Each structure stands twice: as structure tokens, then as C-alpha cells.
Amino acid sequence: MTSDAAPLLSVSGLERAGIEVPDFALAAGEALAISGPSGSGKSLFLRALADLDPSDGAVALAGADRNSMPAPRWRRQVTYVPAESGWWAERVCDHFEDWDAAAPAAARLGIPAEAGDWSVSRLSTGERQRLALLRALVQGARVLLLDEPTSGLDVEATWAVEARLREFLSDGGAMILVTHDPAQARRLAKRALRFERGVARPERRGQ
Amino acid sequence: MPLIALDYLDLALAATLLLVNAGLSIWLQLGLARDTLIAAARMVVQLGLMGLVLKVLFTLVSPWLTALFALLMVLFAGREAMARQERRLSGWWGYGVGTAAMLAAAAVVTLFALTTQVQPEPWYDPRYAIPLLGMILGNTMTGVALGLHTLTTTASREKGGIEAQLMLGRPRGQALRPVAAAALHTALMPIVNSMAATGLVAIPGMMTGQILSGVDPVEAVKYQTLIMFLIAGGTGFGALTAVLAGAARLTDARHRLRLDRLAAKKG
Numbered sequence: 001m002t003s004d005a006a007p008l009l010s011v012s013g014l015e016r017a018g019i020e021v022p023d024f025a026l027a028a029g030e031a032l033a034i035s036g037p038s039g040s041g042k043s044l045f046l047r048a049l050a051d052l053d054p055s056d057g058a059v060a061l062a063g064a065d066r067n068s069m070p071a072p073r074w075r076r077q078v079t080y081v082p083a084e085s086g087w088w089a090e091r092v093c094d095h096f097e098d099w100d101a102a103a104p105a106a107a108r109l110g111i112p113a114e115a116g117d118w119s120v121s122r123l124s125t126g127e128r129q130r131l132a133l134l135r136a137l138v139q140g141a142r143v144l145l146l147d148e149p150t151s152g153l154d155v156e157a158t159w160a161v162e163a164r165l166r167e168f169l170s171d172g173g174a175m176i177l178v179t180h181d182p183a184q185a186r187r188l189a190k191r192a193l194r195f196e197r198g199v200a201r202p203e204r205r206g207q
Numbered sequence: 208m209p210l211i212a213l214d215y216l217d218l219a220l221a222a223t224l225l226l227v228n229a230g231l232s233i234w235l236q237l238g239l240a241r242d243t244l245i246a247a248a249r250m251v252v253q254l255g256l257m258g259l260v261l262k263v264l265f266t267l268v269s270p271w272l273t274a275l276f277a278l279l280m281v282l283f284a285g286r287e288a289m290a291r292q293e294r295r296l297s298g299w300w301g302y303g304v305g306t307a308a309m310l311a312a313a314a315v316v317t318l319f320a321l322t323t324q325v326q327p328e329p330w331y332d333p334r335y336a337i338p339l340l341g342m343i344l345g346n347t348m349t350g351v352a353l354g355l356h357t358l359t360t361t362a363s364r365e366k367g368g369i370e371a372q373l374m375l376g377r378p379r380g381q382a383l384r385p386v387a388a389a390a391l392h393t394a395l396m397p398i399v400n401s402m403a404a405t406g407l408v409a410i411p412g413m414m415t416g417q418i419l420s421g422v423d424p425v426e427a428v429k430y431q432t433l434i435m436f437l438i439a440g441g442t443g444f445g446a447l448t449a450v451l452a453g454a455a456r457l458t459d460a461r462h463r464l465r466l467d468r469l470a471a472k473k474g
Contacts, residue, residue, distance in 0.1 A: 050374060051461055052370065052374065054461075071463070072373075072377060073376065075374055075375065076375065076376030079375065081374070085367075086367030086369070087368055087371065088385070136374075136375065
């Protein structure tokens with residue numbers, strides 16, 4: 001039931017213990033910024049959208065409900081990148097289907113091609129963050145659910161990641177971005193939600 | 208060669224070894240005396256009861272009583288296997304997965320041995336069925352307990368890596384595969400090691416028993432070899448069943464990792 005008229009991501013009646021979220025939809029190219037104190041439900045919200053924890057409600061990608069497709073296919077398209085990335089193999093390249101193909105994209109984020117042979121344990125926090133984002137990008141995610149994607153990065157790396165994310169949006173992707181930096185939220189997203197003790201409300205912007 | 212029967216004085220004499228140990232523990236203030244003596248007393252009572260029950264079973268040779276006793280053994284083994292896991296599945300699953308796996312594996316292997324290799328008359332003769340089951344069950348229990356213990360503790364520890372794979376759209380079977388493999392590896396290590404060391408380091412208990420009761424060593428070796436194969440088979444089936452069922456329970460149809468299905472940590 002995919003139709004061109006349907007928004008890229010639509011969420012209505014989302015119910016999961018601990019959080020309360022208004023219905024919303026994101027068109028291709030749109031981003032939604034999320035803010036709120038830690039423990040206010042931001043990560044629970046992103047996990048529910050990625051179907052990593054059980055939740056009720058209608059969540060659809062381009063008109064196709066998530067329950068109409070196997071969960072792995074849903075997550076390849078609606079991909080959650082948590083603040084603390086997980087790793088399951090010894091070397092960096094083992095976490096990519098084809099590291100050589102991903103290397104040019106890695107270089108744009110400031111990660112050299114030889115990083116593929118590095119051991120995961122020697123990566124810095126910032127390198128992990130960028131590589132985890134890259135994993136989701138190279139396998140063709142259409143909606144990114146990003147939990148503080150630049151929190152461990154210096155200014156230069158932050159700009160590189162933001163440039164890549166803007167390109168992702170202009171290529172027709174959509175994203176939900178948890179960030180503690182109001183300036184970053186304004187740079188990347190036109191709309192915003194604020195979480196307070198599990199309840200999300202649209203954030204009014206002064207200007 | 209006749210069997211040299213023991214009288215109760217012989218046992219009392221052997222028990223003095225324990226009393227000496229307990230005395231040493233008190234003298235050196237090791238705090239072991241109480242536990243040692245309680246354990247010894249438990250052993251005497253439990254073995255005594257076991258002897259009485261077996262005597263009745265062997266006289267009656269009833270298929271139903273034998274089956275009932277075998278089932279009780281499996282149920283006790285299930286409790287023991289559950290107690291050995293640090294993080295177990297919550298609710299009935301914690302008991303059920305291990306017990307069902309042991310029941311299936313031990314029943315298949317014991318029935319296989321009784322009907323094709325040992326072939327007593329009748330095939331369910333408790334004199335053969337119960338000791339065979341006991342040996343298979345004891346080892347299968349260790350394998351199942353180790354397998355489930357490793358599965359749940361490793362899955363909790365490797366949560367980040369497992370979920371990272373799920374987030375990228377890998378199916379649950381692929382994401383949990385290394386964890387399940389590690390669990391099976393740990394489960395089978397004792398039996399593999401014991402097969403490799405048997406006959407070099409120690410004479411196995413059953414073979415010792417047969418030799419002491421006058422059986423020709425070559426015949427005793429044949430029995431011991433059979434038993435080791437049965438034990439290895441039972442442990443393999445049991446651990447595989449338990450680990451696969453446990454891994455299925457730790458995930459769901461939407462390929463989520465469900466660590467919320469583990470009971471809270473003990474202690």
C-alpha cells in the first residue's frame with residue numbers, strides 16, 4: 001500500500017509504557033529535533049520507532065505499516081543509531097558488508113580508509129560515533145533515528161557529520177535527531193519535540 | 208570372583224576419616240566441620256533411601272513405577288539445573304526449558320540404549336534402566352545448566368553488540384549465533400575433556416564398580432565406552448535443545464532482544 005502521497009514516516013497512536021507522544025508525520029527531506037533532560041523518554045521513543053521494544057500504534061514508512069513487513073526489513077530502512085554504539089566483531093571492517101565501498105564515505109567523515117583494519121577497542125568515542133552512523137547510511141536507511149550523533153565530536157567533525165546529514169535529507173531521507181544543542185536543532189530541523197518526564201510536546205520556537 | 212560384601216562396621220571405619228578431617232578443621236579453625244558433617248549425613252540418608260527404593264523397584268519390575276521414578280529423577284535434575292544458573296528465564300520458562308530439554312534428551316538416549324544395545328529382558332528392567340538414566344541424566348544436567356547459564360549471561364553482557372546487529376536489520380538467528388555457539392561450546396567442554404582424559408587419569412566410577420564386583424576388565428571397558436557415548440550424545444542433544452529454546456525465548460517474532468524475560472539477578 002505504498003503511495004506517493006503518503007508521508008515518508010507517519011506515527012499515530014504510539015503507545016509504549018513510560019512515554020506519551022503526539023501523532024506526527026515526516027515528509028522526505030524533513031527532520032524532527034528532540035530535546036529534553038536525560039531519562040525523559042527520548043531513547044525509549046526512538047527504540048519504539050525502530051521496533052526494538054514492543055509498542056502499539058500505527059507506524060508506517062511511505063504508507064506501509066511496520067507490521068506488514070518482517071522486522072529486519074523495517075530496521076534496515078528505519079535505522080536507530082544509539083548514543084553508545086554496539087560492536088560485535090574484532091575489526092572495524094567486519095561491521096560493514098563491504099568496507100572498501102564504504103571507505104570514501106568514511107573519508108568524508110574524517111575516518112581514513114585504513115581504519116577498516118583497526119581493532120574496535122582502539123577507536124575513540126568520536127570515531128565510534130561516526131562509524132556507527134556510517135553503517136546505517138551505507139546500507140541505505142531511509143529514516144535515521146539519531147541519538148546525539150555529534151556529542152563526542154570536535155567542531156570540525158561535527159560540521160562534517162551535519163553536512164552529510166543535510167545531504168541525506170536532500171536525497172529524500174527523513175530523520176529524528178536527539179540533541180542537547182539548540183543551535184544544532186535549528187540548523188538541521190524545522191520542527192522540534194520536547195520530552196518532559198515521558199511526555200513529548202511540540203516545541204514552540206521564538207523566531 | 209565373588210563380591211566382597213561390606214558390613215556396617217566397615218562403613219563406620221571409613222567414616223572415621225571424615226571425623227578426623229572435621230577434627231582438623233575445628234583445630235585449625237577452618238569452619239568446614241559443620242558443612243562437611245551435614246553433607247555426609249545427607250549423603251548417608253539419601254543413598255539409604257535410594258537403596259531402599261531401588262530394592263523395591265528391582266523386585267517389582269513394573270514399567271509404570273519405573274517410569275514414575277525416572278520422571279522424578281528428571282524433575283529433580285531440572286531443579287538442580289535451574290539453581291546453577293545465575294540469570295535464568297523468568298516464570299515457568301526458567302524451570303521448563305532446561306527440564307524439557309533434559310527429559311527429551313535423556314529419554315531418547317536411554318530408550319535407544321535399552322532397546323538396541325543393552326537389551327535387558329524385559330527392556331524396561333529397572334536394574335538397567337534406572338542406573339543408565341542416572342548416568343546420562345547427571346551429565347546432561349551439567350551440560351544443560353552450563354549451556355543456559357552461558358547463554359543468558361553472555362547475551363546480557365553482549366547486549367550492545369547483539370542489538371547493534373538487530374538495529375541494522377540482521378535477523379535474530381544471525382545476531383545471536385556467536386552467543387549460542389559459545390553456550391554450546393561451554394556446555395560440551397566437560398564431556399569432551401572427560402572423554403579425552405578417561406583411562407589416562409582416572410578409572411571411571413562405573414567401571415571401578417564393575418571391576419570390584421568381579422566383572423572382567425575388558426567387559427567393564429566395553430560398558431564404560433558405551434556409557435561415555437550415551438552420555439556424550441545425551442549431553443549434546445540436551446544442551447542443543449536447551450540453548451536453542453533459550454535463545455528463542457530471549458528474542459521474539461519481531462526480532463527483538465528480550466532481556467526483560469530474564470528474572471532479576473540473584474543476591
